[in-house]
Amino acid sequence: MRTASAPISPPPSAEQAEKARTLITRLLGSLEKAIRGKREALELVLCCVAAGGHVLLEDVPGTGKTTLAKALAVSMGGQFKRVQFTPDLLPTDIVGTSLFNPQDGTFRFKPGPIFANVLIADEINRASPRTQSALLEGLSEQQVTVDGETRTLPSPFLCIATQNPVEFHGTYPLPEASLDRFAAQLSLGYPPEAEERALLTEQRGPKPATPLEPVCTLEEVVALQRAVEEVRMEASVADYLLRVVHATRGHASVRLGVSTRGALLYARMARARALASGRDFVLPEDLKAMAVPVLTHRLVLDTRARYAGTDKQGLTRELVSSVPLPR
Structure with a gap:
C-alpha cells in the first residue's frame, strides 16, 4: 500500500x-x-x-x-x-x-x-x-x-x-x-x-x-x-561535500574526522552563504569558503601530529584542496 x-x-x-x-x-x-x-x-x-x-x-x-x-x-x-x-x-x-x-x-x-x-x-x-x-x-x-x-x-x-x-x-x-x-x-x-x-x-x-x-x-x-533550509544543493555538490568530509576521516594525521552532524551543519552553512550572496543554490565555492571555520574544530589529531604542532587550519585547507571540484 x-x-x-x-x-x-x-x-x-x-x-x-x-x-x-x-x-x-x-x-x-x-x-x-x-x-x-x-x-x-x-x-x-x-x-x-x-x-x-x-x-x-x-x-x-x-x-x-x-x-x-x-x-x-x-x-x-x-x-x-x-x-x-x-x-x-x-x-x-x-x-x-x-x-x-x-x-x-x-x-x-x-x-x-x-x-x-x-x-x-x-x-x-x-x-x-x-x-x-x-x-x-x-x-x-x-x-x-x-x-x-x-x-x-x-x-x-x-x-x-x-x-x-x-x-x-x-x-x-x-x-x-x-x-x-x-x-x-x-x-x-x-x-x-x-x-x-x-x-x-x-x-x-x-x-x-x-x-x-x-x-x-x-x-x-x-x-x-x-x-x-530551502536553498538547493545539487547532487554533484553534495557528493563534493561528502568527499571533503570523508577526506577528514581518512587522513593519517586525524584520529577523529567530521561527524554526520558536522556534515549537516557544513551543508547548512554553505546554504546560508549562498543565500547571503543572493543565490538560491549552493556552489562548490560556498563549501570551500566555509571549510576552515566549520570543519577545523571538529578534527581530532592523532598523538604524533598533535605533538608535532600540526596546524589544524592548514590541515583543513590541505584536505579541501586535495578533493577535486565537481565537473
Whole structure:
C-alpha cells in the first residue's frame, strides 16, 4: 500500500533570495557600527544566524566578543543574556530551576539565562564538564529539560561561547561532543590600526559613540532561517561535500574526522552563504569558503601530529584542496 509522501518545499525564488541578502546586509551594516574592520568574521556570524547554528569565539580578552553579541541582539530586536562561566557555576544557573511557593504549595519555574535570543557563554571552558553539558540540549534541539519537563527556547536562539586561547590554568577543555554542536569557530582579533585609532578619538565613554537600533524583527530572522533550509544543493555538490568530509576521516594525521552532524551543519552553512550572496543554490565555492571555520574544530589529531604542532587550519585547507571540484 502506497503512503502519501510529505510535500517538498519549493526552493526560494530569486526575489526571496534577494530579500534574504538584503536582510543580511542590513544586519551586517548594523554590526559594523559596533565591531569595526572585521567584516569577514561578522559575515560568518550572520551565516550562523541564518543557518540556525551557534558560534565558538576563541580570542583574547577585550576584542569585542560581548559587544558583538549585544549588537546582534539589538540589531534583530531580540533579548540578550550573558553567563560568566566559573568553576562553581551550576547547570541550574544556566537552564533555570523550580522554586517552591509556600503560599499555595506549588512549584514555579524560574527560567535561566538560556531563555534568550542571544546568549553569550563567556569563558565556557572555565566551568566543569557537568555545567558545560547543560547547554548541549539547547544547542542541538532548542529546548531544555528541567525536572522532567521539556521547555522550548525562544526562536531564534543563538549561543556565542567564548574561550581564552592564552590562559588555560583552571580550565576544562570542551569535549568533542560539545565542540561538534557549534556550527563555526572563529576569532575577531584586534582591529586594524586605522579603526582602532578611530575608536580612541570617537568613543569617550563606556558606551559606543553610535547607539544601535533594531534593523529587523525576530520574525524576519526566523523566516530567513526557513529560507536557508530551502536553498538547493545539487547532487554533484553534495557528493563534493561528502568527499571533503570523508577526506577528514581518512587522513593519517586525524584520529577523529567530521561527524554526520558536522556534515549537516557544513551543508547548512554553505546554504546560508549562498543565500547571503543572493543565490538560491549552493556552489562548490560556498563549501570551500566555509571549510576552515566549520570543519577545523571538529578534527581530532592523532598523538604524533598533535605533538608535532600540526596546524589544524592548514590541515583543513590541505584536505579541501586535495578533493577535486565537481565537473
